[in-house]
Amino acid sequence: MRYLLLIYNNEIANGQQTPAEMEAEMAAYNAFGEAAAKAGVLQGGEALQPTSTATTVSVRNGKTITTDGPFAETKEQLGGYYIVDCANLDEAIQWGAKIPGATKGLIEVRPIWDFSQG
């Protein structure tokens, strides 16, 4: 089964990191990516720009409405994601727990809909 691991972190705290801390975090993420790739579970993943760069768009009655910022203001913001292919939820949870951001923020583990299965 494929799972989306959504990484939620506090952007403000992240922004206050020293260069050394940022470097250490990058190294930790790289190590995670390598481990997940080596195990054959990693299918993709990206880091996102902060929510200050986000734009929300919707269409109502044919009219496009564009607003500044993310859809919801929360304490933790979506900062990145991985896609992993695992045998089951327990395995996905184990990988989620290994993401460096799990120790400071939270990881949401969401199964990806598989339309080919009945």
Next chain:
Amino acid sequence: MSESAKVVEQIFRAESGRVLGALISTLDDFDLAEDALQETLIAALERWPLDGIPLNPAAWVTTVARRKAIDRLRRVKIGARKQALLVELLRTEQTDEEPDVDAHPFPDERLKLIFTCCHPALALEAQIALTLRTLGGLTTEEIAHAFLVPVPTMAQRLTRAKNKIREAGIPYQVPPVAVIPERLDAVLKALYLIFNEGYAASRGEDLIRQALCAEAIRLTRVLIDLMAHEPGLCEDAEALGLLALMLLHDARRMARVDAQGELILLDEQDRSLWMQPEIEEGIALLDRALLLRRPGPYQMQAAISALHAQAAQPEATDWPQIAALYAALARLTPSPVIELNRAVALGMAHGPLYGLMILDQRQLEDELGDYHLFHAARADLLRRAGWFHEAKASYAQALTLCQNRAEQTFLHRRLIECTEAAIQH
């Protein structure tokens, strides 16, 4: 319902956990397993009264239910995954009419079922409902009744839980040894809450609550037994502690309530009604747990319960030891309710003022101000200190918050006693 139908239903209920455990293991589908079991019940209601009860009912039910599942899979349009399952089922299925119960191995898969039902990815209330439904064989109506929620609400809770198991890929397996401690915590917590719901009777006064206690005890026994036989797993001190705790509490069942259904407090109970075999088993289990040298909150609570159980009269209770155990418990799992219990124990060990000193901390009052037992405990300490006016006010406060009829009657009686004493003083 006829006598024979009752017998059939009793057998189905008793075997439900084992049968569903095996069926879900083969079918990998809770709903399909439950539907097949339901159809098998109908078949058994027709055939058993005529053919007699099979020698191994659980194996008969499992074998017939497998066939019912195959029929169901054949009837409906199914996707690729189910197709593969059907092919596999047909490959292993025998063709003769009479189910040959020895043809299929019938391993006990309940440990998988327990860990799946109590998976921390499910909401706690869903874990409890699912455990009672699948392992306990309780009907949705009974579970709804026990937890005082409308039947459709409970049915929806169960459906959502089963959907999540399927859609999120919660595995049907005994977790790897490395994560057993945290996963076992979740299982023990669900079993503890099932017992508590039956024991505490926080709302209403139903008989089904006794069934919850019995079920929690039975399932904890099953868990301990299965873990002992599972390769790689060993006896868990907290699981033993939890079973000891349940038994030691359950042992007081007959003494807790009088003929009118009124709750009788510990120091007013007729201790000859305490069930000695349960107490002895509880203490033996606790000793076994303590030998493993892995202390935990259930063992500590069981130890407190054991000290109560070992006192022939209330005066013989080792209150200083109980207060020390509550202090240790509070260090392990800090909670205002444990602090409340420590205050009561200290009040008994050294005098009511020691208890009041703890209860009158502002923070505790803030946290427990809406809890009737906080005011009831405070009232009791005040009464024993001879401050009847203040005790009266606290009993009145407890009464406005208490929802259980038996406790209300008790609090009301104490309120009247204090009112009379206040007039005399």
